[in-house]
Amino acid sequence: MxxxxxxxxxxxxxxxxxxxxxxxxxxxxxxxxxxxxxxxxxxxxxxxxxxxxxxxxxxxxxxxxxxxxxxxxxxxxxxxxxxxxxxxxxxxxxxxxxKEASINFDELVVSASRVEERILEAPVTVTKVSSNQLLAGGGPEMFSNLARYQGIDVNSSSMLLTTISTRGFNSPKSERMIQLADYVDTQVPSLNLNAGNMLGVAELDVSSVEIIHGPASALYGANAFNGVLLTNSKDPFYTEGLSLKLRGGNRSLFDGQIRYAKKLTDKLAFKINASYFSADDWMANDQSAKRITSAKNYGPGSAFGYDALNTYGEISTVQAGVTTPIVPGEVIYTPGWSETALIANDNRTLSYRINPSISYLITDKIKATLDYKRAGGTTTYQSTSRYRFKNLSVDQFRAELKSDKWFLRAFRTEDNGGDTYDLSFLGARMATLNPTAAGLPALPINPTTGQPYTSHTQQFFTTYGGAIQQGATPAQAYAAASATWPQAGSPSFNALRKYNAELNQPAGSRLPVNSVMTDVSGQYQFGFKFADVIVGGAYRAFGLASQGAVFEDSPGGDRIENYEYGVYSQVAKTFFNDALKLQVAARLDDFKNFESKFSPRASAVYTFGEKRQHNFRSSYGVAFRSPTQIDQYIRLDIGSALLLGNVRNGFNGYNTTLLTQGSPAANIAAVAGGSTAFNYAAPRLDLEQVATFEVGYKTIIQDKLTFDITYFRSNYNNFIGAQPFIGNTDGSRPTAGQIAVAVGAVPAPDPNDNNVVRARNRLNDASSPTRIIQVWFNSQQEVTTQGVSVGLGYAYKKELNFNANYSYNKIGDLPTGFLAFFNTPENKFNLGIDGEFKKRLGYNVNYRWQQGFVYEFPFDVGPIDNIGTLDASLSYKVPKAKSTIQIGGSNLTNAYNTQIWGGPQLGRMIFAGILVDIK
Structure with missing residues (x-):
């Protein structure tokens, strides 16, 4: 269809x-x-x-x-x-x-105030990047080239999944920053995730990119928390012709794009964009021991095995419910399989996009646009696990009426998970699957039962325990047990992988999400004599579906419905011959699951100079972040914990220290006696809030030098985090008796074994009412951040331009063990030069450095080292052929670096290609 x-x-x-x-x-x-x-x-x-x-x-x-x-x-x-x-x-x-101009005094932006204004006079910090600047970058895709600009952080989960953030709290999801393409949200509805630029504007169709730094909820609603990234596309009425881009490079890179735009009449124009990118993806292969685990962990070379960062399927004796210790006081782990092994020959990353659009001028000042976009691809994403987005696809429809004073816009986005699978699930299901029940060849006979082993995990632990009983050392026992484990690429491994990758969660690892997001918005600008006023509003609805694999929906059941809506207004007034501009904006949002929230912003800009080149700005704004749809409605059993949404009545339970601190039996007895020392409560989710004050100065000196400096301070409240605890799945606090049954301290009927009365660890059992549960909650800990960013540019001559910027970001002191997920280097800088000789030969060189820091995420916590990378590109124009030959690369010194803890090491990328532009 x-x-x-x-x-x-x-x-x-x-x-x-x-x-x-x-x-x-x-x-x-x-x-x-x-x-x-x-x-x-x-x-x-x-x-x-x-x-x-x-x-x-x-x-x-x-x-x-x-x-x-x-x-x-x-x-x-x-x-x-x-x-x-x-x-x-x-x-x-x-x-x-x-006349040539090294610097444009009148460069305009729209994002900061939702009306056109000079970037010099914008009331908040805004970065604008032109299409030429993006095309001159050396990165494999568009967003990676934004890392060179002032105050912008870039994170890569894989080659194509790059996320953008400003002022801290970077993550592979970038949930505190909204990403728009022609004001249309580009998130994948099921995950509230911007999958890089997959659903954004194709590079050949980009007119410019604008990035607002800091909170913008007053005009953009919830989740414009740490900024807004707006990509503006080219208008087919203004930019006609055929453009073609072809690139090839190492890692078998191929990048092909085409854009064609034509003004058919003075009233009617269309454009069509198509693109295809593929390369060998970066694989995560860090074998460090995970720091966030549900059981005692070791490290490389351990005779007991260990839970490694990028290995999946390491089932522990705790998870497997082994009640009699194989080695007293120790936890044993199966070997699992690496990310490279599990992804196997599926390591190609690719994206495609096709985007036809028709525009019609109803009058000279009213334009109607219909737009369709089909995008998809394969890449790797990181959150609570590593996910292989395989054949993910998104369809988006947009209809818009727009004038110079108002707009009406509606769009609908629908995603389809395709063959997406969770690497953690894949490894765990392969390790615990009963091959006979799945129609696969049976395992050898278990000498204890006289029947075939029911899983490779059972065979591993039985072999390990048998070797220990016969006097083997733990290292010898581990070697003997590992010999029974399916090796990557073997027939048994391939059969297990194929079966589980194609089977939906919870039985398998495939995530069949298929959700929709619908949005309607409008705005009107009034030109009153006393002030400039805009008013607007928006309504957004979600329909979530996963066949029960991710959300709390059911196979074949109705979608989970969610909605939010808001209204906003802004008043701007100038004084003293337009030298001082005061602006006040406010927005009121309401939600299905949360109370209404009010987001104000006030700003002042003072401008002076013959060319209005000196501009001081200050602003104060409040913004809110709505929990993602995952945070609100997830129901996902990852084995070691049950992840649940938290928008009903909250949860009560016990801290996991009940079982890990001192004597578990004594602790349970204390609970039975009325002790509240281990009590835990996660109230119903609410919205995060940030209040930010910033001041800045931006100027152009002698038509050559640009200077921009900003200071900000932000206070965060109701910080959204996640923490595992022991609780009942209905939200109630377990009794001491329920805990005793769940941990195997007392026998009880086992629903997995014909209700035979037995003692068994059931905390990881799907049938148990008492589990290790993880929900998202609001921390009462206030978090404060502050920072400074400085940008300097010097246009010496057309052949030589200098650019430099520096950013400082600092988070306030926090209690030991509190995870704020700040994930931002305290110091970083860029140094760059670029130029053009005789309108033919262009070059661009940039060195980027950032200080190391500790990366915190639900997946794990670990150190990111200092990173220093060199990017460069060279272009040569051939006017007669209407072409430009390009060569370039990123990380030219091949300084392998990890931008996300648990993510891949990124190395050198080199490309060569041609850009054809026929007007």
Whole structure:
């Protein structure tokens, strides 16, 4: 069905080629100061959507309506001064000369205030990156190139899954920052995750990227907590023609993109983008011992095995419910399998995207757009586990009506997990599967029972225990037991992997998510005499489905419904001949599962100088983060714990120290006697809150030097975290008797063994009402952060430009053991140079360094070392062929580095390619 819709859209686009183009009454040519032609100059009628761009000869033609009086034509291009020309009648021979400008004083942004304004006068910290700057980067994909800019952090779970953050709290999910493409949210609904730029704008269609640093909930709603990343695409009315990009590189990299845009009439235009990227993915292979485990852990070389960071399927005697210790006082682990072994020959990462779009000018000032996007791919993601997103796909539809004063926008996003699987589940299910029950070859006979072993885990522990009983050392016993373990690539391993990777959770490891998100929003801008006012609102609904594999839904049942909505307004007023601009914005949001929240922001900008080049800014804002859909509705049994959503009545239980501190039997007896020393409570989830104060100064000195400095201080409350505890699945606190049964201290009917009365550890048993449970909750610990970022740019000449920036981020003192997930280097900097010779040869070099820090995440906690990487690119333009040859690379010194604890080590990437641009 979806393919038929897409085919219909493409055929409709193609049919428009027969439409006649009306006679154009404004024509001309744009040249540079040296009389060379300028292709690609944007030519627009100010205050309308009427516009075009110059062709390869610098010529342009427009049909302009003069019935309502004179119009203003605006000519703009990166690297040149914007020029405005007034016309009162048609002109078929207009000559326009643009002067080169090393720095654009009038560069505009829209994201900061949701209206156009000079970036120098934005009330909050904003970074703007042009399409040319992105294309000049040396990274494998677009977002990795943003790491060189002031105050921006980049994290990579794999080659294509790159997430962006500002001002701390980096994570592979980047849940505290929203990511928009033409103001449309790009998150995957099931996981509230932005999967890199998979659903974003293709690089060839990017006009610019704007990044707001810090809270922006007053205008963007919940989750605009630490910032907003907005990607603006090119308008087919302004940027016509064919663009083609082809790249190849090491790790079998292939990157192909195509964009075609055509103005069919003065009213109708379309564009279509398609892209495909593939390469050998980076694999995580850190064999360090995990620090967050449910049982005693060891390290490499241990005679008892251990739980390794990137090995999966290490079942412990605790998890397996072994009640008689094999080696007194010790926990034994099965060997498991590495990430490389489990992913096996499935290590290709890829992404594809196809995106047709049609725009129609209802009037010169009202534009309608219909847009469809199909995106998908295969990559690896990290959260509570490592997940292989295999054949993940997303469909998105957008409809928009927009004028220079208002907009109405609606979009719908639907995801499909495809063949996505959880590596932890895959390893655990392979280790504990009964091959006979799955129709696979039976295991050898267990001498104790006279029947085939029921799993490789049972065979391993029985062999280990038998060797110990015969006098073997633990190391000898471990070697003997390991000989029974399926080796990667063996027939038994391959059969186990195939069976479990294709079987849905909870029995297997496949995650069949299929959720939808629907959003409707609108805004109107009033130009009152006393102030500029905007008002707007938005409604968003989720429909979650996973066939019971991830959420608390059921196979074949209805989707879980969730919603949120909000209204906002902003008032801006200037004083003292526009030298001082005061702005107040506020938003009220309501949620199905949470109380209403109010997000205010107030700012002041003072501007002075002949060219209004000196700008002081200050602001105070409050923002909220809504728990993700996973936080609210998860029901996922990972074996060692049961993960549950927490939007009902909260949970009561006991800290896990009940079983790990001192004597468990004595502790349980104390609980039976009324002791509350081990009590634990996780109240119902609420929203996180941050309040941020910032001041900054931005200037341009002598048309050559740019300087930007910002200081901020943020206070976080109701911090969302997760912690395991002992509890009942219905939220009640277990009785001492229930705990005794769950830990195997007393016998009870076993539902897994025909209700035979026996004593067995059942804390990890799906049938047990008392489990190790993990839910998301709000910490009462206040967290304070502060930081400074400084950016400096010097445009010495066209052939040589210098850029440098430095960021300092610090989190306040916290209680020992409290995990804030700050995950941000205290110090980092970038040093770069770039330039262009004779309008042909371009280069770009950047060195990035960041200080090491401790990375905290539910997956595990561990150190990230200092990282220093060198990226560079070189381009050569061939005007006659309308082409640019590019070579470049990231991490050229091959300084292997890990950006996420438990993630892959990233090495050197080198590419060469060609960019064809036919106007």
């Amino acid at each position: 979806k393919r038929r819709i897409l085919l219909s859209i493409v055929m409709l686009c193609c049919s428009f080629f027969a439409f006649p183009v009306l006679a154009q009454n404004v024509k001309g040519k744009v040249i540079a100061s040296d009389n060379s032609t300028l292709p690609g100059v944007s030519v627009t009628v100010q205050g309308s959507f009427v516009g075009t761009s110059t062709n390869g000869d610098g010529a342009f033609a427009l049909n302009v309506n003069f019935e309502k009086g004179p119009i203003v034509l605006e000519f703009s291009m990166l690297g040149f001064q914007t020029q405005k020309i007034s016309l009162s009648k048609p002109n078929a021979d207009l000559k326009v000369t643009l």
